[in-house]
Amino acid sequence: MNAIQLFNQIRQKQSFLCIGLDPEVNRLPVHLKDVEHPILAFNKNIIDATHDLVIAYKPNVAFYECLGTSGWQQLELTIQHIREHYPEILIIADAKRGDIGNTSKKYAETFFGHMQFDAVTVAPYMGADSVLPFLEYPGKWVVVLALTSNQGADDFQMLATTGHERLFETVIRKSSTWGNPDNMMYVAGATRASMLLKIREIIPDHFLLIPGVGAQGGDLEDVAKYGLNSRCGLIVNSSRAVIYADSSERFAAVARERAFEMQQQMKEILERRL
């Protein structure tokens, strides 16, 4: 999927919402706990209830990996379900991988070859050869961590470097030369919306994946104010605020209500600003 196809989906659905599929077994609705694949059943319900309101789903791999082989199986079946029924939707592996070249190549095989994700999040600390193997798959995306939404982002990402900028800016400036706006995106936390202005100075055209709206406290209006570009350029993720909005048998319907509220806000923003 390229940037134009992604933008077309945004215009059709009047949404730039991504839902994070981060299911924890002990937070699932009681009635799902005894089915064969509880996580898969939960995901399918959420997906079927929200697919027309979102442009992307983002499973965080940690939540599947911690269940061992059963978790990986349910992750693969989740992707299959989206691919079969909603082929237009971008599927992002939130995996934050990154290793020396021959090892990153293996990770790229896993997520793009074996598992058919469209995009994968990658940590930049190990530099170019840890990212390049992911860029060898046409139509796939690398989402580089730039400025994350957690408190720990202050520890290193906000460090001043001698180039009179902060580390996350150097990361964006340098890594953006490794690919292009059709195969690279950046993670930019909604909890620091004003920093989006600095990011847009460096990469006006790239898509930004924005976590931290909702449970982590980020504000959608601010994100749009500083981050929107002429092709929208934003994918705003919400995980817990949507998928755990309710824990009864109505959980999927309530998740849809939350997603609908966000989509309506996004629709209004897109109409006003694009």
Place this chain on the structure above:
Amino acid sequence: MNAIQLFNQIRQKQSFLCIGLDPEVNRLPVHLKDVEHPILAFNKNIIDATHDLVIAYKPNVAFYECLGTSGWQQLELTIQHIREHYPEILIIADAKRGDIGNTSKKYAETFFGHMQFDAVTVAPYMGADSVLPFLEYPGKWVVVLALTSNQGADDFQMLATTGHERLFETVIRKSSTWGNPDNMMYVAGATRASMLLKIREIIPDHFLLIPGVGAQGGDLEDVAKYGLNSRCGLIVNSSRAVIYADSSERFAAVARERAFEMQQQMKEILERRL
């Protein structure tokens, strides 16, 4: 396992060698390709042939993950084999994980709870809350990426920060306050042995995990010269140079020969310097 137990193992075996268990299906000896679990069979042969020469094994998770559920199963069975037969040996998950707090907690559950690794490598880019959940397991270790052995290390790790040091130094200085030399180690590439001197100024007591000796070109004598401390403080990893030393039916015996050569060098270094 604490630092004293690790040092005792080093003294007993006169070795600070770690073997990286990074098996690729298409590089396995032909006679193993048709067995039920080829990767597991390969690993078991390598392990049984080298266990008395090494203090640690380090499977890189990418090489298992890319095989899907079968890969994870063979990884778990590999760990089980080491645990059962060679319980003194440190097992490091080379996973380079790191995410926001509630997600890193899941990764810690995976590697320390579910899979019984002793240590896991973690990328520092997301800061304190991405590392702290791994430190909550008594007797387990976090191995933080500081200075890696690949070319891409120059891109960000070697950046000068305004604190008149390089990023990898800032990463070590700050992160070392989150734990102690009994639960934290650092990755420091052998391809930049002289940088070990700077690292030892900041953390004289921590163990360093040194990749890049062998296939990547690092030199053992230099590593010892700059990195050794009074409790050895070094775990030197070799992967490809040992496990792929031969591809015939004698592969494990030849791997032992390579490991023995390195152990003999280490023995000589330990006798001379400690």
